[in-house]
Amino acid sequence: MTFVFEFLYLLAAVLFIVGLKFLSSPARARQGNTLAAVGMTVATVTLLASMLMSPEPVTPGNLRLIAIAIAVGAVAGAVGARRVAMTDMPQMVAILNGCGGGSAALISTAEFLHMSHARAGADTMFGCIIGSISFSGSVVAFAKLQGLVSEKAINSPVQKVVNALLFAGLLGLVGMLAFSGGGAPAFYALLGVSLAFGVLMVMPIGGADMPVVISLLNSFTGLAVAATGFVLQNNALIISGTLVGASGTLLTMLMCKAMNRSLANVLFAGFGSAPTATGGSIAGATKSVREVSVDDAAVLLANIQSLIIVPGYGMAVAQAQHSVRELADLLAKKGVDVKYAIHPVAGRMPGHMNVLLAEANVPYDQLFDLDQINPDFERADVALVIGANDVVNPAARSDKTSPIYGMPILDADKSRHVIVIKRSMNPGFAGIDNALYYEPRTSMLFGDAKGAVSKLVEAVKTL
Amino acid sequence: MTAGLMAEIWVFALAVFVGFEVISKVPVVLHTPLMSGTNAIHGIVMLGGMLVLASAHGPALTTLGFLAVVLGAMNLFGGFVVTDRMLEMFKAKKKPAPGGKP
Numbered sequence: 001m002t003f004v005f006e007f008l009y010l011l012a013a014v015l016f017i018v019g020l021k022f023l024s025s026p027a028r029a030r031q032g033n034t035l036a037a038v039g040m041t042v043a044t045v046t047l048l049a050s051m052l053m054s055p056e057p058v059t060p061g062n063l064r065l066i067a068i069a070i071a072v073g074a075v076a077g078a079v080g081a082r083r084v085a086m087t088d089m090p091q092m093v094a095i096l097n098g099c100g101g102g103s104a105a106l107i108s109t110a111e112f113l114h115m116s117h118a119r120a121g122a123d124t125m126f127g128c129i130i131g132s133i134s135f136s137g138s139v140v141a142f143a144k145l146q147g148l149v150s151e152k153a154i155n156s157p158v159q160k161v162v163n164a165l166l167f168a169g170l171l172g173l174v175g176m177l178a179f180s181g182g183g184a185p186a187f188y189a190l191l192g193v194s195l196a197f198g199v200l201m202v203m204p205i206g207g208a209d210m211p212v213v214i215s216l217l218n219s220f221t222g223l224a225v226a227a228t229g230f231v232l233q234n235n236a237l238i239i240s241g242t243l244v245g246a247s248g249t250l251l252t253m254l255m256c257k258a259m260n261r262s263l264a265n266v267l268f269a270g271f272g273s274a275p276t277a278t279g280g281s282i283a284g285a286t287k288s289v290r291e292v293s294v295d296d297a298a299v300l301l302a303n304i305q306s307l308i309i310v311p312g313y314g315m316a317v318a319q320a321q322h323s324v325r326e327l328a329d330l331l332a333k334k335g336v337d338v339k340y341a342i343h344p345v346a347g348r349m350p351g352h353m354n355v356l357l358a359e360a361n362v363p364y365d366q367l368f369d370l371d372q373i374n375p376d377f378e379r380a381d382v383a384l385v386i387g388a389n390d391v392v393n394p395a396a397r398s399d400k401t402s403p404i405y406g407m408p409i410l411d412a413d414k415s416r417h418v419i420v421i422k423r424s425m426n427p428g429f430a431g432i433d434n435a436l437y438y439e440p441r442t443s444m445l446f447g448d449a450k451g452a453v454s455k456l457v458e459a460v461k462t463l
Numbered sequence: 464m465t466a467g468l469m470a471e472i473w474v475f476a477l478a479v480f481v482g483f484e485v486i487s488k489v490p491v492v493l494h495t496p497l498m499s500g501t502n503a504i505h506g507i508v509m510l511g512g513m514l515v516l517a518s519a520h521g522p523a524l525t526t527l528g529f530l531a532v533v534l535g536a537m538n539l540f541g542g543f544v545v546t547d548r549m550l551e552m553f554k555a556k557k558k559p560a561p562g563g564k565p
Contacts (some may be wrong), residue, residue: 016504017481023500024489030550033500047510051517058517062525066516069529070509073536081544089549093499096506096541103508110515110527185530208467215498221505226478228511230471238471239478240507246482247501251494274479280565342492350494358552369491414496 001053008046009236015039016240020247043236047192086359087316090348094142094214097221104224111231118181125174127227129194134220136198141214146205151207168196209266211349212255219248231338256345274357292443296417298459304381306337310412313347314387320451321360324386327457340366341373341410343391374411383412385420395435404432418442421452496549503542509535
């Protein structure tokens, strides 16, 4: 019978691998997710069967508890996932990831108590440490994205000292539990130090880098799950956890690459912690911006040949994607060639903008990524920047002192006119001022993305 | 070192390579769904919680196991549902595409 169970676990693992493979191709991604879910069902049913058929079958009381726990978690998870707005997706992924990490930490703790040894195995400690870091780190990431904690990067020299002390304490506890045996108190201390470490790791990181952090924590949870697989001697957990750990690490690297930064830079640089001195004279007094009225902008937009829309997180926050599509449709009817330029890190997660525009039924063939669209800006009559900032900041090309120097940007400044829809002149997410706004070819249309775009729609209709 | 542990290490090492290989060429568009999809897969931690809870004696272990299963199930079900919602939209947009082109 064990043979059959092992075979079914293998089947589940294969389904996960094929599912992941499909998830990385646009045409089959949804199938991939379904395959992985089927794999999960196979693994769960197999485990239940093996529990019931084992020489010491699970007691009816515990079985009932298992059923209740699954039902509670399933309802909470599925209802939350159904209700969450597409704009809040990063927070959702963060909190779900925290659940996984927390679960792994609890399992490690339970196994340690179950063994009732003074010492702990490497796998148990690893699951406890990484799971706890992933849990508390994800909670902080969630709080930051949700606006419960300041999104700004928080950075102080004191913190580096505290981090170093915590790390030393962590090593000490690991040594104690591995060799001399510290018992339960040492294990609880390990749990506490790891939780604190997770908080302090994510706290200094600015909101703009949160996607990378969530991706990293995602791979952490994967590794913690793999560790619990070693603890419980279950191959299905080892394979799935490791798959996620490895692919999550690669995904994290790819995201860093899209921003042209290294992972170490993201984690330790305190990016956006303070307003930078870049073009320090931009105090507003020396440079002036040109403002444009809704009606003038509408007239301009209705009488051009080609328009490139550059959406950013501001558009997402204002839920303006539907109005944007309406505007694009209206202009298309008037003969304007409309394209969307999607920066790899537009929004708050890579690909986030594509999801939001897809939600608004923007045709897929109007979306272009950075390499495809950049040559087109020179020929475009207008670039309409909606709630985007850093991804169109020319300082990334030219200003070596700028923190975003070297990040690939959309060349919106090369088009004939630029219209920027923005709430105010406050610097964006990363706290860096944008030279594009002071260019003579740029006009600012102040207002929140949804209000401004809706007014543009009305104005274009009356033309 | 037991033969069982060695076999587990083999599985681990090979899974690392598979994990890297399988998503090596993923378009940026799919980064978010892929992140949430892999997130759902580590929801398998629920099974670990079930194993703990199945053999739990006493209030401490039972509570730990129960919470582990609840959190794992949230991760698992939430992850798959949220990923499916995102990917559903990618598909839905293909319909207006032919007529929507100017």
